[in-house]
Amino acid sequence: MSEVTLNCPPAAPSAAAPAAVVRNYFTAPAAAARYATGRPSRQSRALELVAESLRECLPFGHALDVGCGTGHSTVALLPYATRIVGLDSSSAMLAQAAADPRIEYRKGHAEALPFRAAHFDLVTVSAAYHWFEHERFLREAARVLRPGGWLVLYKAGSIGRPECYPEFAPWLRDVLRARYPKVARNSEALTAEAAAEFGFSEAWCEVTPQRQTHTLESYVNNLMTHSSVIRVVDGGHEPADHARAWLRAELERFFTGGQTEFTTEIRVHVLRRMPAGGECAG
Helix, strand or coil, rough: CCCCCCCCCCCCCCHHHHCCCCCCCCHCCCHHHHHHCCCCCHHHHHHHHHHHCHHCCCCEEEEEEEEECCCHHHHCCCEEEEEECCCCCCCCHHHHHCCCEEEEEEEECEEEEECCCCCEEEEEEECCHCCCCHHHHHHHHHEEEEEEEEEEEEEEEECEEEECCCCCHHHHHHHHHCCCCCCCCCCCCHHHHHHCCCCCEEEEHHHHHHEEEEHHHHHHHCCCCCCHHHHHHHHHHHHHHHHHHHHHHCCCCCCCCCEEEEEEEEEEEEECCCCCCCCCCC
16 A cells, blocks of 8 residues: 555643543433434445545445444444444434444444453544543553554544535534533544554544535534534433524524535544554454
8 A cells, every 4th residue: 555644733631631521412302313313414424435545445344333323334344344333322323323234333342342352343422522531542552452453543523514604613613512512522532652652553544524504404414413503402401492492493583495506524633553564454
């Protein structure tokens, strides 16, 4: 495989701040049902970018998708792996996952993966890394990966910004976040130095802009899947229909043409476990 260039912005070491105390906001059946139908599925595009870089390794024999949620990211792995396991700690989310003969869904935690050592060729995490205790997960990911296996951390953003409405950014910051504040998460970026402590070498890191068109209804459905809204709605502080009505009323100004294009980001971080003679695992 040819050498790839790192294009991620520099980040502070992950040990610079203590890990946040996080909780699982995706355990309610109603929240899981909204996530399955309302969260935009951008995982396929992110994995296409990964596949372009790792094409010499395809297909992977056995892949693990950690924090798979309702299975969007697990299904997106089907073109790239022969056997796939989707793992999540929420039974409600797993109950919404799409079935496939090549996919097995398991309940479990990222920090204590219920698999034997050196079992997988590929481990992926889509938009869930910030919910994990990083050091324990990285130790477990290194344990279950075969020598030369790959760890892919990626996130396909879904909120974005509409370039034609500059007033959206202050609304998001001052109005939406005032009503639905961001919840605690472990947001520290994984540095090459920290990854090396667990036996990983950094292969590729990139941020790619993407555009997605939303109607007012699809964007409201999207926001209803975010932890900041779930904490309030499924925590019993506000009925879901009230939250939807408020979001529709607030967002109407940004959909005067019926639909609006939002610019989002796909962030991809590819790491390799103990390179073994330059050969791909699989």
